[in-house]
Structures are given as C-alpha cells and as structure tokens.
Amino acid sequence: MKSNSECRILVLPSNESIYKEKGTLLLDALASGNHSVSADCGGRGTCGKCRVKLLSGSVAGASVDSDGYVLACRATIIEDITVFYGDSLHGGLEDMKASFTSLDKKSGLGIALDIGTTTVAACLVDLESGEITKKTSSLNPQRSFGADVLSRIQASNEGKLFMLRDAIVAETKRIIDLLSDGKPVEELVISANTTMLHLFLGVDPASIGVSPFVAAFLDSRELSGCDIGLPVSRVTLLPSASAYIGSDVVSGVVSTDLDQDKRINMLIDIGTNGEIVISVGGKLYAASTAAGPALEGASIECGVGGISGAIKKVSVNYGELDISTIDDASPVGICGSGLIDAMAILVSQGLVDECGNFDYDCDSPLSARLVDDKFYLTDKIYISKADIRQIQLAKSALRSGINTLFVMSGINADRVDSYYIAGGLGYYMSVESAITVGLLPPECKGRVEISGNTSLSGAIEAMLSSRKLDKAKSVAKMIEIIDLAGSSYFQNEFINNIYFNI
Amino acid sequence: MQILEEISTYLQRGRAPKVKELVMQAIEEGVSAETILEEALLSSIGVVGEKFKRNEVFVPEVLVAARAMNAGVEVLRPYLVAEGIKNKGVAVIGTVKGDLHDIGKNIVKLMLEGKGIEVHDLGVDVTADTFVEKAIEFNADIICCSALLTTTMAEMKNVVLKLDKDGLRDKIKIMIGGAPITDEFCQSIGADYYTADAASAADVALKICKREI
Numbered sequence: 001m002k003s004n005s006e007c008r009i010l011v012l013p014s015n016e017s018i019y020k021e022k023g024t025l026l027l028d029a030l031a032s033g034n035h036s037v038s039a040d041c042g043g044r045g046t047c048g049k050c051r052v053k054l055l056s057g058s059v060a061g062a063s064v065d066s067d068g069y070v071l072a073c074r075a076t077i078i079e080d081i082t083v084f085y086g087d088s089l090h091g092g093l094e095d096m097k098a099s100f101t102s103l104d105k106k107s108g109l110g111i112a113l114d115i116g117t118t119t120v121a122a123c124l125v126d127l128e129s130g131e132i133t134k135k136t137s138s139l140n141p142q143r144s145f146g147a148d149v150l151s152r153i154q155a156s157n158e159g160k161l162f163m164l165r166d167a168i169v170a171e172t173k174r175i176i177d178l179l180s181d182g183k184p185v186e187e188l189v190i191s192a193n194t195t196m197l198h199l200f201l202g203v204d205p206a207s208i209g210v211s212p213f214v215a216a217f218l219d220s221r222e223l224s225g226c227d228i229g230l231p232v233s234r235v236t237l238l239p240s241a242s243a244y245i246g247s248d249v250v251s252g253v254v255s256t257d258l259d260q261d262k263r264i265n266m267l268i269d270i271g272t273n274g275e276i277v278i279s280v281g282g283k284l285y286a287a288s289t290a291a292g293p294a295l296e297g298a299s300i301e302c303g304v305g306g307i308s309g310a311i312k313k314v315s316v317n318y319g320e321l322d323i324s325t326i327d328d329a330s331p332v333g334i335c336g337s338g339l340i341d342a343m344a345i346l347v348s349q350g351l352v353d354e355c356g357n358f359d360y361d362c363d364s365p366l367s368a369r370l371v372d373d374k375f376y377l378t379d380k381i382y383i384s385k386a387d388i389r390q391i392q393l394a395k396s397a398l399r400s401g402i403n404t405l406f407v408m409s410g411i412n413a414d415r416v417d418s419y420y421i422a423g424g425l426g427y428y429m430s431v432e433s434a435i436t437v438g439l440l441p442p443e444c445k446g447r448v449e450i451s452g453n454t455s456l457s458g459a460i461e462a463m464l465s466s467r468k469l470d471k472a473k474s475v476a477k478m479i480e481i482i483d484l485a486g487s488s489y490f491q492n493e494f495i496n497n498i499y500f501n502i
Numbered sequence: 503m504q505i506l507e508e509i510s511t512y513l514q515r516g517r518a519p520k521v522k523e524l525v526m527q528a529i530e531e532g533v534s535a536e537t538i539l540e541e542a543l544l545s546s547i548g549v550v551g552e553k554f555k556r557n558e559v560f561v562p563e564v565l566v567a568a569r570a571m572n573a574g575v576e577v578l579r580p581y582l583v584a585e586g587i588k589n590k591g592v593a594v595i596g597t598v599k600g601d602l603h604d605i606g607k608n609i610v611k612l613m614l615e616g617k618g619i620e621v622h623d624l625g626v627d628v629t630a631d632t633f634v635e636k637a638i639e640f641n642a643d644i645i646c647c648s649a650l651l652t653t654t655m656a657e658m659k660n661v662v663l664k665l666d667k668d669g670l671r672d673k674i675k676i677m678i679g680g681a682p683i684t685d686e687f688c689q690s691i692g693a694d695y696y697t698a699d700a701a702s703a704a705d706v707a708l709k710i711c712k713r714e715i
Contacts, residue, residue, distance in 0.1 A: 146652070154652040209653025210600030211627055356560055373557075385557040392560065485602040494605075498562050 009033075010082040012055065026052070026059060026075040030085065031144040037085065043073035043146070050144075057081030092121030092137035094427035094452040102130035103465040108186040109133075111179055111232070112459035113172065114248065115192035115200065116140060117149055117272060118296070118305075119424070120171060121456050124179040127186060130464050134179050141167040142199065147293050148272050149195040153209035156199065165202040172200075173230055185232040188225065191459040193246035193273070194218070197237055201228070208243045211485075215243040220473060236469070238462060239476035244288035249275045250476045251458025254468055256420045256451055259284055259475070264415055266402070267454070268440070269422040270429075272296060274398040277479065278405045278416075284475065285409050287482040289401035294390035295425060295439075297335045302381045304333030311338035311377060312428060316345055319365035323377060331378050337428040342383055343391050344433035346375060347500045354502045356388045392498045395439045400493035401484055402441060408482050413443035422454040438501060505531065509542035509574065514550055516566025518573040525574045535581035540618075543574045547616035551701035554609070561605060564700075568612040589620040591711025594636045595646040596624030598657040603650035606680060606700075610646060613704035619644075619711060630660035637665075637674050643711050646703070647693075649680040659691040666692075675710050679703060 009018040009029050018033040027050055030037045037050045050072040054064055059081065062074035072085075092114065106127035113122045117140060124134040142164050145155040156164055176185060190200065194215045198205035201221070207214045220239040225232035238247035249269065252258075258265045259279040267277040274291040277284055297303035297310070304310045309332035313324045323338075325331050334342065346352045349364040358370055369375055374382040406413060419440070421431070431448050434440045440448075451457075462469040484490040505528045512520040521543075528538050550567045553559040559567075593614055597607050604626050614621050622640050624632060637645050645665070649655040658678050665671055675694040678687075688696035695710075697703040709715045 150652045154656075157653065157656070206653075209651065211602050355563060357558060389557055389560055495562050495565060498560060 007077050008080045009077065010080075012082065012084045020077055022078055024077050025073065026062075026070070026077060026083070027072040027144055029077060030072060030083075031141070037072055037144050043144075053084040055082040055084055092116065092119040092424060092453055092456070093123075093135050094424055096123065096132065096135060096452060096456065099129065099131040100125070100457075100460050100464055102128060103467065106186075106464070109180060109183060110187035110189065110463045111176060111185055112456055112463055113175065113188060113190045114251075114453060114456040114459060115168065115190060115196040116248070116455075117152070117193065117196065118143060118147070120168075120175070121453055122175045122179060123456060123460060125460055125463060127464065132460070136175060136178060138171065138175070140196075141171050147298055149193065150209055152195060152199065153205045156204065157206055157209070161199070161204060162202055164199045168196070168200055169228060169230070176231055180231075186234065187463055188230065188232045188235045189238065189459045189463040190236065191238045191247045191251040191455045191462075193248050194240045194243050195246075197240065197247065200237070213243045215240065218242065218476065220247075220469075220476075236462070238459060238469075239473050241286060241476045241479040242288075242481045244273065245275060245277075245286045245479060245481060247472070247476070248455035249277060249286060250472050250479070251456075251462070252420075252422050252451075252454035253277055253279070253284065253458075253475050253479075254472050255454045255458035255461055256422075256449075258420065259478075263417045264411055265418045265420065266405075266416050267420045267422060267451075268398075268402065268426070269454070270295065270398065270426045270439075271423050272298075274401060276398075276401050276405055278409050278411065280409050280411055283409075284479045285405055285482055286479045287401050287405055287484050289397045289484055291394040291397045292390065294387075294394040295336045295339070297333070297339065299390055300334065300339060300387045301384050302333045303339065303387075304335055306335050306424070306428075307332065309333070310335035311342075311381065313430070314338055314341040314345060314377065316349070316366070321345075321366065321369070321377065331381055334377065334381060334383070336425040337430070339383070339387075339391065340429050340437055340439065341433045342375070342377060343388070344430075344436035346383070346388075347436055347502060350502065351375065352388065352500065352502075354499045356392050356498075356500060358385065391437070392500075395437055396494050396497035399438055399441070399497045400490055403493050403497070404484060404487055404490045405482060407489055413441040416443070416447065419444040419448045420451045420454070421448055422451045424453070426450060427452050438497060503533065503541075505533070506538065506542040509538070510546040510549075513543065513546040513570045513574065514567055516563065516570050518566075518570040521570045522573040522577055525577045529577070529581060535578045535585050536587050539575070539578055539582065539587070543571050543578075544616050544618055547571045547612060548701075548704070551613045551616060551704060555699045555701040561609070564609055564612065568608075571612075571616070590618040590708065591644070592620045592622070592640050592642045593644040593646055593707060594622045594624055594633065594640060594642045595648070596628035596633060597626040597648045597650075598654055598661070599627055599629045600657055601649050601651050601654035602626045603648075603680075606650065607646075607648040609700045610648065610679060610703050613700040614646070614707050617704045617708045619704075619707055630657070630664040633661050634664045634668060634670070638668075638670070642674060644675050644677055644707055646677045646679070646707075648678075649683065652682045655680065655682050655687065656691075658693060662692050677703060677706065677710075 020029040051069040059075035061076040121137040221237040240246040277286040308327040309329035311334040
C-alpha cells in the first residue's frame with residue numbers, strides 16, 4: 001500500500017511493484033525487491049551496467065538517453081514509474097559431477113554452497129550415498145553494492161556491513177528452502193573467497209582492503225544454524241589461506257587433488273580475481289592477481305554476462321566470421337569466452353600489432369570490419385580500442401602471476417604435468433584462443449583439465465568426508481603465499497606481458 | 503631543425519641509446535640545451551601522453567619513451583645548469599597509504615616532468631603526513647595523490663585535512679587521480695583538481711604552476 005510520499009515502481013517483465021519514499025535511489029529500490037542490479041563500479045555512475053529502461057514517468061538526477069535508458073545508480077525516484085529490467089542468467093554449475101564418494105557414515109541431507117563475488121552456486125547432497133539430488137545457482141545479491149570484493153569492502157566501510165550480511169544470508173536461506181523442499185537439512189558447508197566469508201558472518205573486512213591486506217579470520221568455522229538464523233543443524237565455513245587466497249581456492253586444491261607426490265600441477269581459477277596455485281611434489285605456492293572484471297564482459301563497451309544472445313564463440317571460416325550466441329538468440333553483446341576468441345582472431349589475423357593497436361593496412365579478409373577504431377563482429381557489436389586495453393591489462397595480470405609462480409617455485413612451464421582450469425569462464429573459453437591471446441602459457445597445450453567449479457566440488461567432498469575436511473585445513477596452513485604486489489619480478493613481467501605475441 | 507625531429511622520432515619509439523647519442527650530437531652542433539629540452543624531449547613525451555590519452559599507445563610504450571627521455575635529460579643536465587634553466591614548478595607525487603599500485607602514478611609523474619615540472623616521487627603507501635611534510639620540504643606547488651583501490655581512495659581526504667590543518671591550502675594545490683576516482687569524489691573530499699588521464703593531469707599541473715588557475 002502506498003502513502004502520500006511513496007511512489008510505485010512497476011518492474012517489467014516480472015510485473016513486480018515496489019513502493020518507496022520519494023528521493024530513494026532507483027538502484028536501492030530495485031535491490032529491495034527481487035532484482036539484484038549490477039553496479040560494477042559500486043554506484044559511482046561510471047560503468048553503465050545498471051542501465052534500466054524507463055517506460056513511463058520521470059526520475060531526477062539522471063538523464064534519459066536516446067534509447068530511453070537511465071542509470072539506476074544515479075536516478076532518484078520522484079513519482080510513479082514503470083521500468084524494464086531483465087535479470088541476467090548465471091553459471092556456477094558447469095560440469096558438476098552427478099555423485100561423489102561418501103566415506104563417512106552419515107545420513108540425511110546436506111547443502112554445499114559456493115559464494116562467489118558474482119555467482120552463488122549450491123548442491124543438495126544425499127549424505128549417505130553422496131548423490132547430488134538438486135542444484136541451483138543465482139546471482140550474489142550483494143552485487144548492487146559493487147562488482148568486485150574491494151567495492152564490497154568499501155560498502156562495508158561506509159556502514160553497510162550488516163546490509164551485505166543480511167543480503168547473502170537471506171539468499172542462502174532462499175536457496176536452502178528451494179533445495180530442501182521443507183525436508184530437514186543436517187549440514188551446510190560453505191566455500192567462498194575470504195571477503196565473502198567475512199561478510200557472511202558480519203565480520204568487518206576492512207583490513208583486507210588496505211595494505212598489508214590481512215584478514216580478521218582464516219580458520220574454518222563451525223556454527224549451529226540457529227546462531228545465524230538458517231534452517232540447518234550445522235554450518236561449516238571452510239578455511240582460507242590468506243586475505244586473497246580464500247577457502248574457494250583451498251577447496252579447489254582438495255577437489256583437484258593438486259598436491260600429489262611426484263607430480264607438478266597448476267590450478268588456475270580465472271575470474272575477476274585470478275587465483276593460481278602450483279604444487280611441486282606436494283609443496284604449494286599460491287598467488288592472487290587482480291585481472292579485473294574485463295574477462296567477464298564487465299568494463300567492455302559491448303560486454304555482457306552469460307545471458308541469452310551473448311556472443312560466446314567466434315571463429316574464422318574461409319575468411320568469414322562465424323559467430324555463435326547463447327541460446328542461438330540474436331546477438332545482444334559479447335561475453336568472456338567470445339571476447340577471448342575475438343581477441344585471438346585480431347591477433348592471429350594481424351588486425352592488431354604487438355602493442356595492441358589496430359593495423360588498418362593489414363591484408364586480412366576481415367579488415368573491412370575495422371571502422372573508426374572499432375572491430376565490428378556484427379553491425380552493432382564491436383570491440384573498441386579501449387576494450388583491447390582492458391583485455392591487455394587483464395591477460396597480463398593473470399599471465400604475469402602464472403610466470404611469477406613458475407619462477408618462485410623454480411619450475412619451467414613445460415615441466416607441469418596438468419593445468420587445471422577452474423571457473424565458469426575457464427569452462428567455456430577456448431584454450432587455444434587463450435594461448436593465442438597470451439592468457440595461458442603455450443606449454444599448457446594438451447595438458448589442460450577443464451575442471452568447472454572446483455570450489456563447490458571441494459565443499460561437497462569436505463561435507464562427505466571428515467578426511468577431506470582435515471585435508472582442507474592442512475592445505476590452508478601449508479600454502480605459501482606469493483605476494484605479487486611486492487614482487488619486482490611481477491612488475492616487470494606485467495609490463496612485458498601487455499604485448500601480444502604476433 | 504632536422505636533428506630535433508630525429509630525436510623526437512627516436513624518443514617516441516623508446517630508443518634510449520639513440521636519443522642519448524643524438525642529444526650529444528645536437529649539443530656539439532651548438533643547439534642550446536634549453537631548445538633540445540623543450541623542442542625535442544619535452545614536446546615528444548607530450549605527444550606520447552596525448553597518444554596514450556587517445557588509446558593509441560599503451561603503458562609499455564609510455565614507459566620506454568620515458569626511459570628514452572630520461573637518457574636525454576641526463577646528458578643535458580650539466581648544460582641546463584650552466585644555462586641557468588629553471589623548472590616551471592615543483593610537485594610531490596605518491597600512492598596513498600594502504601595502496602601499493604604505482605604504474606598509473608609513474609605515468610603521471612612522467613607527463614608532469616614532460617611539462618618541465620620538477621617531480622619528487624614519494625613512492626607507494628604514503629601517509630598524509632609524509633605528503634605534506636615532503637611538499638613543505640621541496641617547496642612544492644602541487645601534491646599529487648594516486649589510488650587504485652576503492653578501499654584506499656578515502657585516504658586522500660586525510661591529505662586534504664592535513665593540509666587544511668597546516669593552513670597551506672592557498673600555497674599548495676591537491677590533485678587526485680586513479681581508476682576509482684571521479685570528479686564528484688574530488689569535490690566531496692574538498693581536493694582541488696581531478697583529471698581522468700595523465701596528459702590532462704600534466705596540463706592542469708602546468709596551469710597551477712603558472713598560477714593560471
């Protein structure tokens with residue numbers, strides 16, 4: 001019901017009505033309903049990801065563009081309005097096995113939960129058989145506070161810690177209800193990056209955001225569900241290794257069995273933060289590198305997440321571009337895997353030089369697509385010069401992190417037995433394109449294991465076996481953290497790897 | 503002059519040894535150190551800065567061009583002193599406390615040097631007190647603060663407060679920059695100037711030094 005000072009925000013296509021006081025920010029109003037709007041820049045009005053279409057009424061503080069869109073993070077509500085906002089789809093469940101081995105004598109149901117900065121993924125597991133009976137994924141509702149961990153920490157610093165906590169706890173409760181269907185759930189095991197774990201418990205993450213980057217807690221936590229208002233008997237938070245090597249990475253080491261004797265393995269989780277672990281005869285070194293959100297389509301002019309119509313794959317066939325989109329829908333933008341393919345084509349066709357500049361004199365059959373410092377994939381969707389710069393920074397950050405770990409552990413890239421590539425982007429992207437772009441070392445060819453969501457797999461294993469949980473605890477203590485920010489080798493590599501190998 | 507154009511071309515390509523050699527040759531040919539500095543070295547790094555702003559060159563090219571410029575400046579230094587050439591102003595620059603990122607800061611430093619401003623680099627993780635102490639010590643016109651993290655940009659406010667407290671706001675201007683910074687943020691903390699890129703920062707800094715703004 002609405003009072004005089006309240007306005008009604010009708011959201012299409014979901015047909016939801018939200019009532020808010022005049023003067024409320026549209027972004028906050030949408031977030032209070034069932035919509036989590038992306039605000040990758042944390043609401044500073046710079047990323048353009050919170051654009052919503054204004055169908056009727058007007059707003060203050062933001063201008064309406066020629067297509068009728070406004071930035072929700074700038075727009076203040078002054079009267080009744082109708083907006084169009086379609087939530088995007090999400091991954092997080094790529095290649096999940098149907099069942100795991102249950103070693104302990106347990107019974108009942110358990111839920112394993114992976115809280116990513118962008119995506120939340122969960123599985124309902126039969127604790128006796130190890131079978132996964134249901135799974136779900138959704139967007140982390142905290143993303144209206146910013147896309148990356150630092151903007152979440154900043155939001156917490158601005159007094160929003162408990163709002164962040166309540167948002168993720170409410171989402172967790174929704175997931176438990178959805179998966180359990182009213183049946184009792186014994187265990188909830190959570191794997192997440194260190195910041196997400198702090199926010200989940202309402203522990204101040206401020207010290208993770210500034211040098212020397214220290215976490216308030218790293219050890220595993222066991223609580224009863226009623227302590228935090230969740231309808232489960234026990235809640236376990238898996239242990240982290242450092243402020244930027246969280247339990248999601250520790251889980252990944254456990255689930256890929258990375259630290260086998262007599263083998264050299266590398267785990268690479270590609271995302272907004274790239275995390276890399278190398279195991280040399282059971283000794284573990286890890287580093288985290290801020291690749292930025294570019295590889296997930298954010299901060300790219302025509303970039304989108306994994307939504308219907310996102311260009312996911314690009315190849316060249318007889319001099320023509322071959323483009324495929326999610327759901328084969330008509331193209332709306334380009335997501336991470338498509339972006340890496342397109343960049344690889346620019347490099348291999350010589351449409352860019354080694355510095356990343358477009359080469360207009362290139363004799364590639366595709367050079368007609370180069371217009372005004374943009375490479376057009378379709379008549380509307382392009383990769384701009386500025387986008388290439390973003391890709392260069394992201395790929396150099398990850399690759400330089402990988403190279404630094406090689407040097408610190410005294411290993412050459414060709415001595416690695418297996419490269420485990422984790423994460424949603426890693427699942428969908430072409431390894432070949434990633435090598436051409438320079439994201440991955442050429443030596444990984446033929447030795448790549450695409451591993452999907454290793455954080456979630458590790459959480460399931462730790463739930464089913466106390467031996468695996470103990471393993472996670474020892475891995476978290478054992479990992480030696482390589483500080484890239486303070487490494488002059490990394491700084492040098494970072495400059496060198498910005499170039500492309502033409 | 504042919505030789506100045508040649509220096510400029512090699513500088514923009516980042517060829518430090520060649521720049522050094524040609525600067526020496528120009529001196530031998532009797533070109534004044536000031537002319538070489540202004541018309542070959544500083545103007546060329548300005549061109550690189552403008553190209554960087556338009557995304558035509560990127561971080562590595564700027565850094566190698568800078569290395570080439572510094573090689574040329576080193577050769578010129580004794581001649582500049584002999585000719586009594588003075589800098590156009592003084593700035594101190596650093597990345598704020600809690601933040602360790604320095605690539606952006608280094609590029610801004612170069613662009614300011616390219617305008618003939620003497621720049622003292624305070625490094626990374628610099629406290630508000632250090633910014634102000636060093637600005638006083640070097641008799642600076644400008645304090646330049648850089649931050650890459652949303653969690654550290656708030657530290658810039660402490661620099662403003664410290665300078666306020668010391669009653670130096672009329673004498674020393676505060677410029678801020680870095681990926682998360684906006685003009686709105688600049689105004690909210692009461693800093694003097696925000697610029698979105700290194701080339702614009704150099705333009706604003708020069709105007710401050712010349713007391714044009």
